[in-house]
Amino acid sequence: MKYHFLGNMECPSWLLEEICTNFSNMTVLKFKQLCTRAAHLILHDNDDTVLSNTSEEIHTVNHSNLVLIGDWFLLKPAGYDCPFEDLEKEIVQLGLPPEHGKQLRKVYEVYKNELMEKVKNSVHREPHATVLDFSATSVTFETDSQVYDVSMNGNMMSQFKNDIENSLSKLKDFAGTLPTSPQ
Template sequence: MKFRFCGDLDCPDWLLAEISTLSKLTSIKMKQLCGEVLKDLLTGDLNYEQVEKWTSARYEESDIKAAVAALAFIMSSAAKFNVDSDSLGNELQQLGLPKENVGSLCKVYSESLVQLQDSLKGRSLRVYKLDSVDWRVDYILSSSSLQDINEPSVQLKLTSTAGDSLAFSVDGDQFRVLLKDLKQARQLMENL
C-alpha cells in the first residue's frame, strides 16, 4: 500500500515496527513527545531527559530513541510531501496507530506545518558560496611549428567560503557548454 507521507511509496518496515511502540503511549504523552520532536526538527534542540522522563516507565532507552526517530520521520516526511493533517491521520490509522494518538500527532503537526516546511526548506540544500573564481586562458602552441596555435584552454579555480577549492581546465567547447549550463541554473534559481 502506498502512503502520501512516504512520498507515495510503501511505508518503511522499521516504521511499521515502531507503530506498535507509539500505540502504547497515551494521547497526552504522544502530544508531549510530538511537541518535543517538533522542537527538535525546528531548532535541533531535543530535551532527551524530558522525553525519557515521560516514557521511561514503559520503555527501554532503545525504544524511546526509536519512537523519537519514528515521529521525526513521520512529521518531516509529511511536511516534505505537503500532506495535510487529515490525510496524514487517515494513513497513520491505516498503519494501526490508535485514533487518540493520531489526533494528538496531527494537532501538533497541523499547528506548525508552515513553520516546519520553512525550516526544512532552509536546511535542504546547503551550498557554500563562492569566495573567489580565478581563471586564465592558455593558448597551446603546436610543437611542430610555433606559428600554429591550437584552441585555447581555460583554467578555472573555484574557492568556497569554507576554504575548499576546485581547479580544472576545459577546452573551448566544454567552456561554452559549462557557461550555458551555469546561466540556465542561475535563471532557474532566480525564478524560485
C-alpha cells in the first residue's frame, strides 16, 4: 500500500517495525514530547530551551528515535505537502495507536509551514553555468567566474548529451507534478 506522507511510496518494513515495536509502546505524553523535541531539533538545531522544557523521562530517549520521527514523520510529510488528516490516518493504519496519531498530527500542524520551508531551503542548488563554446568533442563553460573545458571522445560526448536530455525530460515531468505555490 502506498502512503501520501511517504511520497506515495510503500512503507519500508524497518519503519513499520519501529512503529509497532518502539513507538506504539510509549505513553502518549512521551510520544508527544518526542515529536515536539524532534521538530525543535530539526528547526532550531540544539536549542537548550526545548531540552530543558521536557520531562526527565524524555531525556533518556535514544537519539535515533528523534531522527526517525523528525525525518520520517515530520520532514517527509512536509516535503510532500501531506495534509494533516492523511498523516494521522496513515500513521494509525501502520500500527501507531490512534491517540499517538492525534498527537503527531497536532505537532505536525503547529510546525508544518516551518518544516516545509526547511525542506525547500535544503534542496541543493548548483550555481548557474554558461556554455561559452562547444564542439563535437568538447564543452567550455563558465560558473562562478571559473572557466572549465571538458574534452571527450565522440561516443562519450554523445552519451553525455543523451544523459542531459534525459535528465531535463525527467525534471520537466517532475516539475509538472509539483503543487503550485500561491503568489
